[in-house]
Amino acid sequence: MKKQFAVIGLGRFGSSIVKELVDQGMQVLAVDINEDKVNEFAGIATHAAIADTTDENTLRSLGIRNFDHVIVAIGDNIQSSILTTLMLVEIGVSHITVKAQNDYHEKVLNKIGADKVVHPERDMGIRIAHNIVSKNVLDYLELSDEYSIVELQAGPQVHGKTLIELDVRAAYGCNVMAVKRGDDIHVSPAADEALYTGDVIIVIGADRDITRMELDLFDDDTA
Structure with missing residues (x-):
């Protein structure tokens, strides 16, 4: 059975989530207070609704409690983001992910019961910084x-x-x-797996240890 998702807030972040979930075959309710944004997704999402999600009765009328996962992707209106999240918690939504604008916003969201808080702009900034600083880092999570x-x-x-x-x-x-070599991916490679120039090695560990390993083994001053 397909999981049901609701995405509240159809800015750049929310829009990209809706499109990706739909591409993955999920059932998605797209919600925003802006009629133009909702109309834009009427033909993309499974359902689209114009709604003020800070109102508990409005959320209940959408059947929001029946969704497996609700993503609150409201943009710059921190108050609406917090109130919407609070309403979702009180209604009893099983899993809530919320976009935070800053650390203070995150603290409030965690206090009121959000299951996961994300900082898309901050996290992307960190990834870009790692890519800029080290020529060996292709991606960072x-x-x-x-x-x-x-x-x-x-x-x-x-x-x-x-x-x-x-x-x-x-x-x-x-x-x-x-280890990725061209189109081949060797998951949990054996100890005798040899590495070759151009291979992509996916490593998990403490940041300080990864940095130390990169400096010792992957840093090439001649490049």
Whole structure:
């Protein structure tokens, strides 16, 4: 059975979520107080509704409690975001993800019962910064304040060496989750897996350990 999602707020962030969920075959209710935005998604989402989601009766009339997951993607109106989230919690929605504008906003959302709070602009900024600072980092996903998943590009300095020779786990406390070579992906690669220039290594670990490993094994001053 397809999961049912509701996305409240159809700005850039909410719109992209609606489109991606629809592309994945999910049932999606798109909600916004702006009629023009709702009309834009009338032919994209499963259902689209014009609604003031800070009103509990309005939310109940949408049958919001029956949705598996509600994403609150309201843009700059922090008050509406908080009130909407509070209403969803009180109604008993099973899972609520909310976009936060800042750290204070996040603290309030966590206090009132949001299941997950995201900072899309901040998180994208972090990823871009990592890509700019290091030529070896292809992508970066923050798991917590201290742990991340990073895609590193192998250069000539590790060409032909196996994972056991590089001693990634013992020396750096990091785990290689997968190695991508062209269209091939080797998940949980064996210790005798050799790396070659151009390979993409997906690593999970503490940020300080990943940085240390990158400097030792992947930094190529000649590039």
